[in-house]
Amino acid sequence: MTADVLLDIQNLVVKFPVFGGVLLRRVGEVEAVKGVSFQLHRGETLGLVGESGCGKTTVGRAIINILRAMSYRVEISGRILYHHPSGIVDLAPLTRKQMRPYRADIQMVFQDPYSSLNPRKTVDQIVGEPLRIHTKMSRAERAERVRWLLEKVGLSARHVNRYPHEFSGGQRQRIGLARALATKPKIVIADEPVSALDVSIQAQVINLMQDLQEEFGLSYIFIAHDLSVVRHISNRIAVMSWGNMVEIGPAEDIYLHPQHPYSKTLLAAAPRPDPAVRRRKHG
Amino acid sequence: MTDRTQGAPQGAPLHHVSEGGPQGPPLLQVRGLRTYFYTESGIAKAVDGVDLDIAHGEVLGLVGESGSGKSVTALSILRLIPDPPGRIVEGEILYKGRDLIKLSWEEIREIRGNEISMVFQEPMTSLNPVFTIGMQVMEVIQAHEDVSRHEAYRRAVEILKEVGIPDPEQRMKQYPHHFSGGQRQRVMIAIALVLNPSLLIADEPTTALDVTIQAQILDLMLEMKQRRAGASILLITHNLAVVAETCDRVAVMYGGKIQEIASIDVLFQSPFHPYTHGLLGSIPSVDGPKAKRLTVIPGSVPDIYRLPVGCKFVTRCPYAFEPCPDIEPPLIEDAPGHWVRCHLYPNGGKPAVPPPDHVKRGPGPVDPADRP
Numbered sequence: 001m002t003a004d005v006l007l008d009i010q011n012l013v014v015k016f017p018v019f020g021g022v023l024l025r026r027v028g029e030v031e032a033v034k035g036v037s038f039q040l041h042r043g044e045t046l047g048l049v050g051e052s053g054c055g056k057t058t059v060g061r062a063i064i065n066i067l068r069a070m071s072y073r074v075e076i077s078g079r080i081l082y083h084h085p086s087g088i089v090d091l092a093p094l095t096r097k098q099m100r101p102y103r104a105d106i107q108m109v110f111q112d113p114y115s116s117l118n119p120r121k122t123v124d125q126i127v128g129e130p131l132r133i134h135t136k137m138s139r140a141e142r143a144e145r146v147r148w149l150l151e152k153v154g155l156s157a158r159h160v161n162r163y164p165h166e167f168s169g170g171q172r173q174r175i176g177l178a179r180a181l182a183t184k185p186k187i188v189i190a191d192e193p194v195s196a197l198d199v200s201i202q203a204q205v206i207n208l209m210q211d212l213q214e215e216f217g218l219s220y221i222f223i224a225h226d227l228s229v230v231r232h233i234s235n236r237i238a239v240m241s242w243g244n245m246v247e248i249g250p251a252e253d254i255y256l257h258p259q260h261p262y263s264k265t266l267l268a269a270a271p272r273p274d275p276a277v278r279r280r281k282h283g
Numbered sequence: 284m285t286d287r288t289q290g291a292p293q294g295a296p297l298h299h300v301s302e303g304g305p306q307g308p309p310l311l312q313v314r315g316l317r318t319y320f321y322t323e324s325g326i327a328k329a330v331d332g333v334d335l336d337i338a339h340g341e342v343l344g345l346v347g348e349s350g351s352g353k354s355v356t357a358l359s360i361l362r363l364i365p366d367p368p369g370r371i372v373e374g375e376i377l378y379k380g381r382d383l384i385k386l387s388w389e390e391i392r393e394i395r396g397n398e399i400s401m402v403f404q405e406p407m408t409s410l411n412p413v414f415t416i417g418m419q420v421m422e423v424i425q426a427h428e429d430v431s432r433h434e435a436y437r438r439a440v441e442i443l444k445e446v447g448i449p450d451p452e453q454r455m456k457q458y459p460h461h462f463s464g465g466q467r468q469r470v471m472i473a474i475a476l477v478l479n480p481s482l483l484i485a486d487e488p489t490t491a492l493d494v495t496i497q498a499q500i501l502d503l504m505l506e507m508k509q510r511r512a513g514a515s516i517l518l519i520t521h522n523l524a525v526v527a528e529t530c531d532r533v534a535v536m537y538g539g540k541i542q543e544i545a546s547i548d549v550l551f552q553s554p555f556h557p558y559t560h561g562l563l564g565s566i567p568s569v570d571g572p573k574a575k576r577l578t579v580i581p582g583s584v585p586d587i588y589r590l591p592v593g594c595k596f597v598t599r600c601p602y603a604f605e606p607c608p609d610i611e612p613p614l615i616e617d618a619p620g621h622w623v624r625c626h627l628y629p630n631g632g633k634p635a636v637p638p639p640d641h642v643k644r645g646p647g648p649v650d651p652a653d654r655p
Contacts, residue, residue, distance in 0.1 A: 051493035168583050198348035199521060200580035203565035207576055225493065232567030232577065255570060269498040270569050271524035275547045278528050
C-alpha cells in the first residue's frame with residue numbers, strides 16, 4: 001500500500017462543556033479527545049479501537065463535522081486536513097454550509113440500524129436523499145441509481161418501496177451502506193457497524209464492506225470495540241484510551257506485538273473462541 | 284406431535300458426566316419444553332421442544348442468535364414468562380427432582396433467589412434507580428429469610444466485599460448511578476448469590492460491558508462458583524468466545540430447538556452441526572492466522588411465525604438434502620456426550636450424505652501449533 005494520504009489529522013482536541021447549577025452555567029468541560037494525530041491512506045481500512053468513553057466515536061464525528069450540530073458549544077481545535085483533488089482543506093473550522101462540498105466525499109455508517117433510518121421514509125427516499133441534496137440528478141436518474149446501489153449491497157430492487165421496519169437488522173445495515181455510497185464517497189466512517197448484528201449476519205456485512213471497498217476504492221475508518229472484527233478488516237489499527245491515541249501501526253504488528261501497556265491489556269482481555277487458549281492462560 | 288419430532292426420550296441422560304464429577308441425577312433436567320407466545324401475528328414458537336441437562340457443579344453455555352429461544356428457555360426455568368402472551372405449553376423442568384412447571388406461585392417464589400437466581404444483561408435497568416445499593420441487597424435477604432435488619436446488613440456488606448466492591452459500607456449508601464457498568468454487574472451478581480443458590484442463570488451478563496471489564500466479570504462468576512461447592516451456572520450468550528473461556532459444555536440453539544450439545548473441547552474442535560460450523564467460521568480470529576474472507580451463513584434467521592416444518596436450519600444450510608425440509612431430525616447422541624440434531628449424522632459422526640463438492644467443511648479448528 002502506498003502511503004497516499006487522504007486525511008491528515010493533526011493534534012485534534014475536542015472539549016464538551018459541562019453545564020450545571022440552577023442557571024445551567026458552564027461549570028467545566030470534558031476533554032473527550034486530547035490531541036490525536038493520525039493519517040488515513042487512500043484505499044486502506046484504519047481500525048479505531050478502545051473501550052467505551054475513549055473518544056473513538058468523537059474522533060469519527062469530528063471528521064464528518066457533525067459535532068457542532070450535535071452538541072452545544074463544543075470546542076474543536078487542531079486540524080483535519082482533507083486531501084481533496086483541488087487542494088488540501090482543513091475541515092475542522094468549517095461551518096455546515098462550508099462543509100457542503102466535502103460532505104459527499106465523507107460518509108458515515110452508524111451502529112444502530114434501527115435508529116439511523118427514518119421509519120417514515122421508504123428505502124427509495126432514504127437511499128435517494130443524499131442524491132437529491134448533493135447531485136442534480138433527475139428523479140428518474142435517481143431512481144435508477146438507487147436500484148443499482150441496492151443491488152450492490154445485496155438487496156433487491158423490489159425493496160425500494162418498503163419501509164425500514166420491514167427489514168431485518170442485517171438488511172437495514174445494508175440500506176445504511178447503500179445510503180453512504182450514494183454520493184460516491186472517498187471515505188466511509190463506520191461507527192460500530194456490525195456490533196448490533198448477530199454473529200452470522202456480522203460476517204455477511206463485513207464481507208460486503210470488503211467487497212465494496214475493493215470495487216469503489218473506498219477508505220474506511222472502522223470504529224469498533226470488537227478486537228477480532230477490527231483485526232480482520234483493518235490494514236492499520238489505532239488504539240485509543242482516555243482521549244489519547246496510545247498506539248498506531250499495521251494491524252498484525254499491533255495484534256502480535258503490542259507495545260503500549262494498554263494495548264497489551266486490551267488484547268489479553270479479548271476472549272478467544274478456542275478452549276485450548278483458556279487452558280494455557282489459566283493453567 | 285409425532286414421535287419423530289420429539290427430542291431424547293424422557294429421562295434419558297443428556298449429559299456426559301465427566302470422570303470424577305459428581306454422580307447421581309443432574310441438578311436440572313429440562314424435557315420437551317415448549318414455550319409459545321400467542322400474538323396477533325400468530326403463534327411464536329420461541330421454545331419448541333428443548334431438552335437440556337445441567338450437572339452439579341458445571342458451567343453450561345447456551346448459545347444462539349437473537350430469536351433462537353435461549354432467553355425464553357431461561358425465563359421458562361424461573362417461570363418468568365409474561366402470560367399473556369406467553370405460556371409454557373408443554374414439558375418438564377425437573378430441579379432436584381421437583382417439576383418447576385407444576386409448582387404454585389408461592390413455591391416458585393421460594394425457588395427463585397434461594398435455589399435458582401438470575402443475572403441479566405442490563406445492569407442499569409435491573410437495579411432500581413431510587414433505592415440505595417444497600418437497600419436492594421438487603422431486600423433480597425429479608426424477603427427470603429427471617430433475619431434481623433442488622434444481620435441482613437452484615438451479610439450485604441460481606442457479599443459486596445466478596446464480589447470485589449471496595450469499601451462496601453460506604454458503597455451501600457450509594458445509588459446505582461454512582462456505580463460503573465462493571466460495578467453494577469458485580470452488584471447484580473452479589474444480589475443473585477447472596478442466598479447461595481445452586482443454579483445461577485446468567486443471560487448475556489457481559490454483553491453491555493467493555494472487554495477488560497467483561498473478562499473481570501466472567502472471572503468473578505467462575506470464582507464465586509468455585510467457592511460454592513456444587514453450584515452450577517447456565518450462561519446464555521451469543522458470543523462463542525465467551526463460551527470457550529468459561530464453560531464446560533455448550534448447547535447450541537436455533538429456531539427454538541437445541542441443535543447440538545457437547546463439551547467445549549469437542550464442540551470447538553469437531554463440531555457436527557452445519558449451523559455450528561457456520562457460526563465458528565463467522566468469527567474472525569484475534570491471534571490465529573488471519574482469514575482473507577469470513578465464512579458466512581447465507582440468508583437470515585427464519586420468521587418465527589413461519590418456521591420450517593422439518594429442520595429449522597434448512598433454509599440456510601449448505602448441506603440440506605431430501606429429508607431436511609419435511610422431517611425434523613431428532614436430537615441423538617452421535618458420539619459419547621455429543622448430541623446433534625441433523626440428518627447428516629445418523630450415527631458414528633460420519634455424514635450419511637457427503638456434502639456437495641463446492642461446500643467446504645466448516646472452518647476447522649486452528650491448530651494451536653500454528654499460532655505465532
